Amino acid sequence: MERRFLKKLDRVLSNYLGIDSELTHPISVQIISNKIYITNALSYKRHKMKESWENFSIHSLKNTKIRESKKLGVALGKAIAKNLVIKFDSTEFSREKNELS
Amino acid sequence: MVLIYFFLLYICTSNLPGLKKGKKMSSATPTYSNNIHQVLRDLFEKKSEKDKKNFTIYQLAKAIDVPHSILVKLMHSDPAKRVLNPRIDTLSKIVDFFKQDGFDIAIDDLVSGIKANTSIDVSVQTINETSEIKTIPVYEMDGSLQKSIGTIRTKISSPSGNYIALLSDEDIKPIFKKGSFFIIDTLAIPENDTLVAVDINGVNKIIIRKLCIKKNKKILISYDEQTKPIELTEKKKYRFIGVVIQVNAKT
Numbered sequence: 001m002e003r004r005f006l007k008k009l010d011r012v013l014s015n016y017l018g019i020d021s022e023l024t025h026p027i028s029v030q031i032i033s034n035k036i037y038i039t040n041a042l043s044y045k046r047h048k049m050k051e052s053w054e055n056f057s058i059h060s061l062k063n064t065k066i067r068e069s070k071k072l073g074v075a076l077g078k079a080i081a082k083n084l085v086i087k088f089d090s091t092e093f094s095r096e097k098n099e100l101s
Numbered sequence: 102m103v104l105i106y107f108f109l110l111y112i113c114t115s116n117l118p119g120l121k122k123g124k125k126m127s128s129a130t131p132t133y134s135n136n137i138h139q140v141l142r143d144l145f146e147k148k149s150e151k152d153k154k155n156f157t158i159y160q161l162a163k164a165i166d167v168p169h170s171i172l173v174k175l176m177h178s179d180p181a182k183r184v185l186n187p188r189i190d191t192l193s194k195i196v197d198f199f200k201q202d203g204f205d206i207a208i209d210d211l212v213s214g215i216k217a218n219t220s221i222d223v224s225v226q227t228i229n230e231t232s233e234i235k236t237i238p239v240y241e242m243d244g245s246l247q248k249s250i251g252t253i254r255t256k257i258s259s260p261s262g263n264y265i266a267l268l269s270d271e272d273i274k275p276i277f278k279k280g281s282f283f284i285i286d287t288l289a290i291p292e293n294d295t296l297v298a299v300d301i302n303g304v305n306k307i308i309i310r311k312l313c314i315k316k317n318k319k320i321l322i323s324y325d326e327q328t329k330p331i332e333l334t335e336k337k338k339y340r341f342i343g344v345v346i347q348v349n350a351k352t
Contacts, residue, residue, distance in 0.1 A: 028220040033205040034324045036275050039220065053276050057352055067228070073350075074226040080275065080324075081296035081311055083289075083346055085258055091282055091349040093239065093268075095251040 024060040026068060029075045036079065038072075061088065137192075137211050138176045138183060144199055144206070151203075165194040186316040189332045200326070208330050209313070209322050229258040237284060239266045242307045246342070253282055259346045262286035266349075267298060267342075273309055274324035280351040283309055289344035296345040297321070301331070302338035309345060 026040045027048060036053035040060060051060070061069065069088050077084035148156040158176065162169040171191060174184040192211050199206050235257050238249035246265070253266055267283045277283075283298065291297045293314040298307050299321060310321035310331070319333040333339050 026223045028222050030220040031275070034207050034209070034275060034326060057276070061352055068223070070228045071223050071226040074228065075221045075223045076276070077348075078226075079221050081345070082292065082294040083259070083344070084296055085347045086276075087255070087347060087349045088352055089349070092254045093251055093282070094253075096249065 023065060024056075024063040026056075026060075026064060026072045026075075029072070029079045031079050036076065137187065138178075140211055141176050141195070144204065147204070148199070148202065161195070161198065165198050167191055167194060186318055189318075189320060189330055193329055207326060209311075232256040232258045235264060237264045237266045239268050239282065242267050242270055243305065246307075253349070255282070255284070255347075255349055257284065257347060259286065262346070263288045263343075264346075265343070267307060267309070269309075270306075276350065277348060278351040282349040283345050284347040284349065285343035286346050287343035289346065291341050291344055298342040298345060299333075300340045300342055301333075307342055 024040050024042055026038050028039045030037045030039070030050075037050050038053060038056040038060075039048055039050045040056070041048045064072065066089075073086040073088055076086045080086075145156050145158075145161075158172045159169055161167075162172050171184070171187070174182065175187055175191075177183040189208075192208060196206055196208050196211060233256065234254055236252050236254050237257075239251045239253055240246050240249050250268065257264065263286065265285050265287060267285060269277060269279055269281045269283060271279050273281070285298050289295075291312050293312065295312050296309060297312045298309050300307050308321070308331075310323050313320045313322050313330075321331040321333065323330070331337075
């Protein structure tokens with residue numbers, strides 16, 4: 001019971017003080033030899049790290065805040081081509097049913 | 102007591118670099134673009150250093166089976182005597198040769214010039230919060246565009262245009278997985294460095310590539326190093342479907 005209470009208290013105080021759980025904060029996007037690299041930082045960690053897009057998309061993208069991932073999409077679009085924006089939110093796709101005449 | 106503990110913890114952790122969000126990265130090395138002759142001269146120098154002996158134009162010409170005179174004109178120090186729009190297959194042969202020798206070079210480095218690894222700061226990017234949701238017809242990439250397979254509802258950040266979406270049936274480099282939606286403005290004019298959707302006669306599907314326009318030459322470049330660039334000529338019958346303005350990427 002004490003543990004549960006302390007957990008709740010921890011959550012309330014973390015929210016109040018703005019201390020995030022471990023999130024990824026993308027800092028910059030680079031293209032090196034046709035490959036995308038993301039430099040990012042983790043909450044509570046001192047160093048920045050550069051990782052390939054393949055690793056970032058699997059491990060770190062899901063831990064990125066929505067607003068930051070939107071900015072990341074804009075930055076990625078700029079890195080890849082002119083006037084391009086990338087979005088990572090799920091897309092509402094309605095497939096057409098095949099109507100047999 | 103607990104409150105004091107958390108307060109102290111907050112004070113200590115707020116000084117950690119990882120928590121300083123929105124901290125601006127120092128701006129990256131500025132972009133510069135070199136002409137082909139300069140890029141080639143750099144490559145020759147690096148190869149000579151690597152092999153510890155002078156690498157000559159004659160050796161390259163022999164290795165890639167291209168006339169020596171062509172390479173001399175490509176690298177001439179006098180701009181008046183220099184060839185400014187070489188054939189794409191000559192550039193491909195040069196790139197393939199240096200790649201096999203272990204150099205990290207792509208055709209885009211020669212065509213557009215080497216950019217000094219510019220990095221783009223994420224935090225300074227702006228998001229268009231006022232973009233409206235549009236319903237866009239979706240087509241497959243088989244080239245027909247005759248019957249849509251469905252619709253998507255998505256926010257579009259660009260101003261007005263005529264939009265269609267292509268559902269990718271394969272991974273498209275550099276980052277787009279199969280199942281991503283490429284949103285195309287069919288009214289936008291394909292410009293240099295835009296991502297375009299093109300229907301080429303003889304190719305069974307619509308291809309999505311970066312367009313490079315240099316000296317009136319239009320070249321479609323892929324981020325996939327295994328894929329050769331395509332030069333769009335009058336002989337090659339092709340049609341621009343439009344410019345890709347947004348990708349709803351599958352992750």
